[in-house]
Amino acid sequence: MAQEMTNQNAAQAVQPVLSVRNVGMNFGGLRALSEVNLDVLPGEVVALIGPNGAGKTTFFNCITGIYTPSEGEVTAYPKNGKPKRINGMRTNLVCELGMARTFQNIRLFPSMTALENVMIGRHCRTKTGILGAVLRGPGTRREEQEVVDKSFEMLTKVGLEKLANEYSRNLPYGAQRRLEIARALATEPFLLLLDEPAAGMNPQETEELKQMVIRIREEFKVSVLLIEHDMKMVMSLSDRIYVMEYGRIISTGTPKEVSEDPQVIRAYLGEDSDA
């Protein structure tokens, strides 16, 4: 309860960009999430950590419309827009609203070039229809050029400008991860949701990724919610951390507070660790 109070106090002080209240998710008899409360404030990097199978990705799927939460409220606060209840909203509309995600197991479009992958991100910000595409009038051509320029700019931001015309299936692993981020950025989000962006990366790549996330946050004024297992990255990057275990938030606070929380230590190291 006390936790909830502090969350709400924080929410009142500054309007969050995303607020999650008492979200629960059942799959048949299986309770994957229960009473999850979470806020992301403007410009914040918030990390969601927890052991494997804790329900982190399920939570991501619940707030991006891939699943509809069984209970609770998810509200988004777009820039200069009205607050919007988004549980059960269609995935593409969530993205259009301004919440773009990446995937734990990379989900690029393999037989499209890197640039085209990013151009897909521009889809919901453009509007050429079939007729426009066939006739290719000046309006369409201008829009198309804007899409190419903007997408290339995004590629530059993640350092992939030289690989723009390569098929995304041929990119090295780390580049594929960065390409996913560029694609998400191209949708002009106010909240970037990163699902294990550093998975499978070596320490150097992880460090570069961290710097990139910091840069992106500054430049695009986005908030970031990330799921991550790399503790070094999480601790140095996040403003606040939520720890999840068995579908519940068991601890929240600054990296320092969380790392000293006995509940968290127990969840990560096991019951008998202090014995």
Add this chain to the structure above:
Amino acid sequence: MSRANILRYLKQALVASLWLSFLTLPIMVIRVDTVEQTVTWRWMHLAYMAGGSFVLALIWYIMMERRDLSQAKRELETVERDSALMRFLSDPRFARPLMAFGLLVAVAFPWFFSLYQTNILISALIYVVLGLGLNITVGLAGLLDLGYVAFYAVGAYTYALLNHHFHLGFWAVLPLGAVMGAFFGILLGFPVLRLRGDYLAIVTLGFGQIVRLVLENWGSFSYGPSGISNIDRPGLFGISYSVEQATTYMYYIMVVLVLLTIFVTARLKDSRIGRAWLALREDEIACQAMGIDNTRAKLMAFSLGATLAALMGVVFAAKTTFINPASFTFMESAMILAIVVLGGMGSVLGVILGAFLLMLLPEYLRAFSEYRMLIFGATMVLVMVFRPEGLVRAKRKVYKINVEAAG
């Protein structure tokens, strides 16, 4: 190729030929004459069998090795390279004159060749458009549609019935047919929106069968299996013309329609809509998560493919002046799908080549009458073994980047 490999292939080919000779021994060698009650042993046939299969097997093994080698080489390269032929074809300096030449041949064709040849070519052109239409649904959007011929039937019957009852002309019905096709495309699209892959294939297969069965059994509407005859040919400002002139006229109509279809599909392929279709094909979840409305994209793909099929249906009815449900069997759907897969999914040039190959090969193989389908089948197997991505691999557009504007 090393000596050891050659020896190995020789041995494998020998084993294969011995095995095949043994298997075919009863039918190739022994001949029982039940009238004269004699048994003849035709040992020479065994020799032909063994020798022939040995040579073929050897060629096969050697070709397979070459294929594997070239594939391994391609995997080692980080940058994907096209074959020399493809680079030649995609170079505008050669492609432009080649295209102009192709167009010239197409325009001049009916003046130099017989009525029979022109008729075959019209059929092939119809399949080019059908292939390009299905290429939108299957090749670009990745929605496996096994009932595509249903839309073809919708177009054909739209024209046949409107012509039969109301004497509407070809040019009046052509746009109407397109609208009917789009309508049926959306009609089929809605219930299958949630389906993917195998399930989608089965439902569309069922749809194709339903349309054919309705046409076959609803006699009072479609005149059943006996079909509709005496459909008007396309009108030309009320001028009457001979059958030969009609064929030439039909041919030019088809050339124009093919060019139009190529233009439309090529432009769509590299547009915002085409990219959305491709994303849908590659990864549906990621596609939707990136803000693309899957429902809209799928319905567009279905209805656009159906529109082209219905257009061709109208042309088909006008060309043959007689239609019945037997023209719209599953075999047709399978054939059009084969055109798309064999030609190269998503590639406009590939689908055109595939359509010509699959439509013209059986025609010109008539000389070999009974081996016709055998050669046809073998060609398809060979293309799929040696070019699994189709005759022409679909390529994505390379964008020139305006660095100053982007930077």
